[in-house]
Amino acid sequence: MRTSMQDVASRDYRDAMACLGAAVNIVTTDGAAGRAGFTASAICSVTDDPPTLLVCIHRGSSAYASVTRNKAVCVNVLSARHEQLSRLFGGKVPAEERFAAADWSTLTTGAPVLANCAAAFDCRIADIVNVGTHDVLFCRVVALQRSGCTDNLIYFGRAYHTVGVTDPAEAGPESASGPS
Ligand SMILES: NC(=O)c1ccc[n+]([C@@H]2O[C@H](COP(=O)([O-])OP(=O)(O)OC[C@H]3O[C@@H](n4cnc5c(N)ncnc54)[C@H](O)[C@@H]3O)[C@@H](O)[C@H]2O)c1
Numbered sequence: 001m002r003t004s005m006q007d008v009a010s011r012d013y014r015d016a017m018a019c020l021g022a023a024v025n026i027v028t029t030d031g032a033a034g035r036a037g038f039t040a041s042a043i044c045s046v047t048d049d050p051p052t053l054l055v056c057i058h059r060g061s062s063a064y065a066s067v068t069r070n071k072a073v074c075v076n077v078l079s080a081r082h083e084q085l086s087r088l089f090g091g092k093v094p095a096e097e098r099f100a101a102a103d104w105s106t107l108t109t110g111a112p113v114l115a116n117c118a119a120a121f122d123c124r125i126a127d128i129v130n131v132g133t134h135d136v137l138f139c140r141v142v143a144l145q146r147s148g149c150t151d152n153l154i155y156f157g158r159a160y161h162t163v164g165v166t167d168p169a170e171a172g173p174e175s176a177s178g179p180s
């Protein structure tokens, strides 16, 4: 199907975006404005000098006030075994219940860092740009956590998939490779 620029409805846009596979992350924050976190796929690297990534957050998200007031986030890149955790942080579950489901530490900003995630980027928010329903957060990386980097959780075609080699001993029953 071809659609011209002027007819692009948000539903058509989302249907096309569902064809763009993306890594799944849990973005967390903590500080005076409280602890919060949400699942996010709209994240990418901006520049390595200074190390900066961007995160798109819906202004209606329950995490929005805490994230923007604390001005700090940790981007926790999920591994294959984190599908269930991604679902918990994907909406409608109270923050305490989301965080109770995993082990967390901190690096520099105090934002929660997920134990054994593929990588964690601890960031201060350097700039915020409003675009439509979302804010684009430009996040300066101030500390890192890296682990084995063996596998990733991917969202594609409105379903979870995995890439890389997953240790069967670590994988949960829900994290088999392929759509779920
Ligand atoms: N960037 C986002 O805010 C974003 C991304 C992925 C999923 N979601 C949310 O997760 C839920 C399930 O999503 P789904 O992929 O199964 O079906 P969907 O039809 O809602 O989304 C398909 C694709 O469109 C994009 N998208 C969805 N909602 C968006 C939004 N509000 N702004 C910008 N891009 C958006 C994403 O790339 C998503 O994978 C929905 O509530 C969706 O809004 C939001």
Ligand SMILES: Cc1cc2c(cc1C)N(C[C@H](O)[C@H](O)[C@H](O)COP(=O)(O)O)c1[nH]c(=O)[nH]c(=O)c1N2
Residues within 6 Å of the ligand: 024, 037, 038, 039, 040, 041, 042, 043, 056, 057, 058, 060, 061, 062, 063, 086, 089, 090, 091, 092, 093, 155
């Ligand atoms: C795979 C996947 C990917 C994303 C999301 C969901 C899922 C399942 N969501 C939605 C987001 O996680 C959800 O809306 C928040 O948790 C807000 O819900 P609550 O307001 O907390 O109930 C989401 N939201 C957002 O603001 N930016 C994003 O990049 C994404 N990406």
